[in-house]
Amino acid sequence: MNEFVETLLEMQWHEPKSSYDVVIIGGGGHGLATAYYLATRHGITNVAVIEANYIGSGNSGRNTTIIRANYGIPESVRFYQHSLELYAGLEDETGCWIMHATKGLLWMAHTETGMRAERARALINTACGAETHVVGPQEIKQICPQIDLTGNGRYPVLGASYHVGAATARHDRVVWAYAQGAMQRGVTVLQHTKVTGLLRDGERVVGVQTDRGPISAGIVMSAVGGNVTKIAEHAEVRLPVRTHALQAFVTNAYGLDFPGIISDSELSCYVSQTPRGQMLIGAEFEPQPSYSMQSTFNSLASCAKKITNCLPFLRDLRVLRQWTGICDVSADFSPIMGFTGVDGFVISTGWGTWGFKGIPAGGEQMAELIATGKTPDLIAPFALDRFANDHSMADLGSAGTR
């Protein structure tokens, strides 16, 4: 048996019940992590996670697996740095091999404007606990010898910020680590169950209606991705969220010779090598809102064109598979976590293209919120009412590639 299979822990599926203390809609990373932390940190195990497809079938299984904390505003840096640290300890804590590897991330700049952004990023990151330096072209070449510093003569590399703690982990295995840990402690995970409505008692949300019948709940949390606004609508909660498609692709597998993670705002793409040796390449989300998961040739062509400017060796690599996810993008490009103003209904949404890196901290903090009824300090800035209060968490420094 190969190592990949041998190291998987067993999933313990439980029979569904008609009532739970907590029902979480969405069996992706955030939903399952919340269930896991409810069980492990707060002893709350009478929990169901309801998934319309199979666990990890949404964006948790479609992302480019990058874990980083180098955001542009202190509140975000602190949140993602905490998440990055939880990730680093997740294998020890759960006993599941998530293929976590700290690699470092080079965020390249080709213009003075770009350098200005990277210098700012390095300073604010380091001040908030996420070690990041500014590096020059020669250092970049040492870190990643494959880079063409002339950027194909068009995008010269002036420098980069180097985020030391950036890492990757196998996305599916993160989902399974949380699912396995939660189920082991009694959490029920219901796959292929669609939530069709919310049960109400007056204003209060008291459960979910599913295509397999009603399930009552003390509290309902939405951890839904691209379809979140449709779920929230059942509670008459309007979210400042639009859904956009995001595409990515992988190449065939090659020898493990590509160090680290490369990201580029101007070229809006990012690349890393998976533990299997595939080059995993992603882009920015599509500008027009859409629920379509149809991949486009334009996206593949333009992303391939852009990334090969700086990494010309990629030209001769063959594309294996291209796919699309639909992302819940908030009005200020930061997540929305917490109370909704409707009793019994809390949300974790707006995860756009940065959801994977936020799974551990998002789950841990939402679990604390549910268990204590209070918003933890770390996620207080990400509350939904920030939009009404005109205190958005807009992050210009990260408004390019996330």
Next chain:
Amino acid sequence: MSDTTGAASPGRIVVDGRPIPYQAGDSVAVAVMRCGEHPKHGGTICLGGDCPNCSAIVDGVPYVRTCQTAATPGLVVRRHPAAGNPSFPAVAQPDITRSPVADHVDVRRETADIVVIGAGPSGAAAADAARAEGHEVMVLDARDSNEVVAIYGGPTVIVRRPNGMLHVHAHQVVVATGAAEIHPVCPGNNLRGIITARAAEQLHDAGVDLGNAVAIGTPPQGVPCTAVAGRIVRFEGTDTISAVVTMGDDGLEVTTPCITVIVGLGFAPRDMLSRMSGGLPVSVVGQAAEKFPLPPCPTAGTVCPCSRVEVEDLEGVWARGFHELELVKRASLCGTGTCQGGVCGPHLRSFVADRSGEVPEMFTARPASRQITLAEASADTYTDVFRRSPLHDEHLALGGQLDRFGGWWRPWNYGDHIAEYWAVREAVSLGDVSTLGKLVVSGPDAVELLERLYPTTVADIRPGRSRYVLLLNERGHLIDDGMICRETETRFVLTFTSGGAANAEMWVRDWAETWGLRVHVLDRTMSLAAINVTGPLASQLLQRVGLVDPPKFLQHRHDIVAGVPCHVMRLSFTGEASFELHHAVDRSVELWRALMEAGQDLGIKPHGLQALFGLRLEKGHVIVGMDSELDSTPRRLDMDWAVKMDKPDFLGKSALVRTAELPDHRRLFGFTMQGNAPTEGSPIWSDGNVVGHVASSFSSPLLGHAVMLGWLKHTPVPEQVQIDGRTASVAHPPFYDPEGRRARA
């Protein structure tokens, strides 16, 4: 296997450094097998393009299916390593970053009413039927070197050919790709010497001797071999097959010595293209649409040759609770390699059906069905266009260091930004501001439109006068700033920042249309160049070149400067008297040179953005997008003076009315500090906490200390903060000439 034809070879290919002759019509795989070699290192050969077992490194590109690659003289083939992945493509020395393969990939674009993929019987029938109905039909078949990579929206069919890419835009697509042969899954299925029945027919037709061949299942047609009944239990041998063990209905194992086993184990639809085309006008005909019986549930051996997944791996993940096809696939990686489930799919489905009692659908198909390199994918694709001002070459000739800002090449400095700074403060300087957005708005409702668009009053701007304006969105957040110049009662010229120019015309037109206002709009951004003449000697310089009576502060008019018709706007961003000369792009070089020439004895120098950013910072002028954030209201920028809340309405007013009542803890402040300017973006500390960050900073040559704009996001606002380990004072800009005397001089 070896060659029996004895025919003259048209050429040789190089395999693992060894020249190998081939016959006319040979694919690389057939040529390799003709020499008795295996193109990989083992595993069933199908020659149908369905499996990964003949893939190799062809002319430097790994993972090329050699059965789909015609042998051509001098083609260089290297086999993948027996274990592990191939390395990244070799790169030519000395620059290891350069790609060795020819850079250019041709793209042809064609159209067809109907594209039929597959020229077999069902494809031919579909094509005939479509033609009979008068449709224009294009037939694409991998055997004719048209490898269909994917079907995208449109539908657009992406095709890889030996001489480049073909993109076909069609109205309808018919998938007639037929069926792929089932590979055996049993112990020993990685050995050499296993071929499918169709592969055997192809090799036989090509004159390749299959030696002592045994056929199991449906035998090939016209190929000499010994048929053996029963099902395959295992293959025996080391590296190469020495025998096949079968079992009949009697339950007894029979060992048959051989060097080639020909397997005819049935078919599976070759339906990847149709499975990836959900929602598109794509139909499937023939075997590709057929439902074939699944092979028996595998019990041992390699299921997925791409990812090297064994049956025990499937059993392992099932035992761990991964109980559906997608989860088994993701947990075992079965089906996630080069052939994307082409080989393992039927076996995997059979396995899951056996364990779960339900036959699962095949997993989702995504591009690419046949693979292309990134170079092939991106052929004839272009990245952003970089724009050049008409003065581009003038800047280069003056030693300008050009950099890209908002898609334009602009001078960052001309070697010494401090000298440029002093030229502005003490003499006269030219700045290229051709990149500014410029709109003409004309019509009976022009005033009404601008009153609604801008938070400033517009009606009281007299012709010949101008006003600085903010541009807000519906949320009351700053999106741009610029000038309004009134030309006549019904005609205005609006300017926008270089970054805002791209959206300006759309913004103005959209709102005019939304409100049903009668105006005409003309975007002049790329038709007019602009030179900013700035400095205490600017008026003197302009008088020298024929502008006898330069306009007063915030006046503008059309006049002739150095023989060039200009729209002259008097304003100030640098803090000194400044005149923007807007003029036709084809006259720009002439005007620039005349000004430089006339100002020589005045100490004229051009200035770049680096100096400009410092000059304006001394004046406390905000740069939208650099100092402002995505949610900056005028209040937060200390620019309430530019908003007339008593106007009946303007874009963003209702939001500002609402948010004015809310507590606010975000403000842009000025800061001063001894010593050099800290890096822009530096955190601002107070009592050991990060309370904000520096948006812009400059070491003021004139003031002798650092000046900054920065955000404080906490209250109460401290009088002093720490930046870059030093103490800085909160101050109110402008830091220079607070009364604005110099700008008006």
Next chain:
Amino acid sequence: MPALETLHGLRVVASPAVLDTALWPDNATVLRLAPDDVFAIGATAEQAAHATAADPDAIIADESGFVGCWLDAGQLETVATHIEWHLPTQRPALAQGYVAGVPAKLWLDTDRALLLCASPYAADLIERLK
């Protein structure tokens, strides 16, 4: 590829109805960039004012912001290999879109075509069509 040269003409923005019926001198090449927007190459301001007399708010401005070159059939065919969209088949016709990824326009006359783009894009267009 012939060199790209400045195209001198007039930009006329007026109500679509007026532009629909405007009469231009025979020697002018009149490109209808949008329903309310004309680029009249080789026309004079007087001619433009006359053509749009029915719209007192028309904007008439000297236009030298485009560069272009005339292509013969063979040259057009070469340029067309860098165009992803379908060229119109009728003549004359104005087509606007990306040429080699550069925003550009093609005025397709019976036996020749004018390729033009805004002057800031000229350098990239020349480079890409080399």
